[in-house]
Amino acid sequence: MRRTAWSVGAVATVLVATLVTASGVGAAIAAPSYPSWGDVQAAKANAAATQAQVDRINGLLAGLQTASNAASEAAVKRAGEYGLAELNLQKATAKATDLQARADSAKSEADTLRAQSGKLAEQMGRAGGSDYALRLFLTSDEQKTSDSLLYQLGAVAKLGANATKLFAAADEQKNLATSLSAQADTAQKIRDQLAAKAKSALEAAQAAHAAAEAELASQQEHASTLYAQLALLKNTAASFEQQYAQGVAAAAAAAQAANGSAGAGTHWVSAPTGMTVNPAAAQAYAAGQLGRYGWGSDQMSCLVRLWNQESGWRANAVNPSSDAYGIAQALPPEKMSSAGPDWLTNANTQIDWGLTYIKGRYGSPCGAWAHEVSNNWY
Template sequence: MTTAIVALLVAGAGVAPAAADTSYPSWDDVQAAKANASATQAEVDRINGILSSLQTAANAAGDLAVKRAGEYGVAENALQSATQKADELQTRADQATAEAETLRTQSGKLAAQLSRSGGSELSLRLFLSGNDSHDASGLLYQLGTVSKLGEQASTLFASANEQKNVAAALSGQAKAAQKVRDKLAVDAESALETARSAQAAAEAQLASQQKHATVMYAQLATLKNTAASVEQKYAEGVAKAAADQEAANEAAGAGGGWVSAPSNMTVDPAAAQAYAQSRLGSYGWGGDQMSCLVRLWNQESGWRANAVNPSSDAYGIPQALPPSKMSTAGPDWLTNANTQINWGLNYISGRYGSPCGAWSHEVGYNWY
């Protein structure tokens, strides 16, 4: 009697179910298969196929969650930039409006002063002064002053109109920028919801994979007369070897190209560094290697477990590409900084020998 496997889909995210045989064997199937060597091998192959399908689907779900998270990060950054631009334009428009009002007031005051001083009356008095040079000189001075006031009033009035036009133009630009900002706000909210849904689906897929794999590894152990833990370790070793073959694809997420993915996990760079330092000795590395590791992962991810490079989808503290490579270190790689670090240290050890070796490559090529 067999139980139908749940279709391996990430809801609404476009991850197709695995194509392999998807019926779970029962313990009765296992016992029956043991009676026949060829049937046993066939059952082993079938279980291995299902395990592979489970892992493939879980990895695809995790990778998709990272991709959606990167899309949200890009949308959020665009929203912040548009908001800043709209605010700056509005501030400049307000300043130009205030300056125009100040200039208009000053122009009005000068016009009133001119009206009180009576420029036309001064001109008539100068004409009637005749040969009285002393009186004429005084009147000329007054007339010159009035003329200057008139010029200043005209200049201030023109400046006021100019600032009024500047304010109107800036106000128009600010309104346009605000429309862009509002559209980006909607996009960012939609991207956030999609990212959260993808991550929830990925976590559910990973949990399902882990649950079924535990039972099926025990079944394999019974079929092959080996301990379940040995069977699982063997499978993990095969998966790690396959991942190591793709190490050349690791040129991803270099220098500052990451954004923070939305996540319900606690992101603690300081705690991540403390854990990494506690693991150095298990690789035979001295404390001097920590400074290289700090610089390396500062550049790659800022030691943030939710860092994603939206251009490549590299993910996590070590910026693994594809992200699901880290599943060889544990099924909780999507949300567990320590699991990411364990994978990253194993990768560095196997490829570069030490963190300083990896940092040297990073400096030379901007990736490791």
């Protein structure tokens, strides 16, 4: 995964700006002061100084993780807001389009009915309808029995009644067309407002994602040095210190899984992270991890159905109503940091967390799927 190079100052500026934009309130956060190698070497002079420096470094590492999680969580939240704005825009667009189509149809129907009523009026004019009525009034009773005259008079009356009905129907359709056109205009204005809101939400989501990526880059840059310094102070290896920290996080995640939760991701949208989303590759990776949890290949079909329903196996899936995120729809999403700091954009990290969660809470993917079927969440 490619990353943009950011200075620590730029990271802080973007992150603070994003958080201020998100909440409307914010204050500049001072960049942490990292120990130099000279500080570390000096601390080894006595046990108290060593422990103080160890505590300081552990605090900095925890702070890096917290800052990274906060930035990524803000990115997920902004993505959810964008997704909701986009859904509202789609609904408003569909409504405006439907109203305009109905208005056009009503206008067309009104024009047709008016044309038909006009033709009937013209026929009545040619038949001389008023002359028939006058002749009927002036004729004798014997003459009134003339079938021809009565028939002609009835035909004219029927034409008149039909014309009246057509005129009324034409007016009704015309009024309907006018009303629908007004509604369509209003709906279009609402649609334009929502389009602007969706555009603004997209820009906020993209900025938040950039801040999260920058914060993660900062974390990774400083964490490697801090782990090396920690190893020097404790006379261990940097890799050991990092693995130990990961083990502690994994143990905490396993304990949390027993009482944790994942989202019901049946209504998700794609977060604008710019990442490459590959559901097929995600499934292939997951299939290769089943054995690590003591599961057979028979569990894969349940896992596929489970995460198809939750996220479509998309690593950038976010539920706008809850901010559940990722392939496993973690809720809250920053819980996935126990599997790795790159949970925002790394499908494999998300899967590792999701499988650990399933193992701790349901025992197996089929157990999780059974719960999903019964409750629409797992």
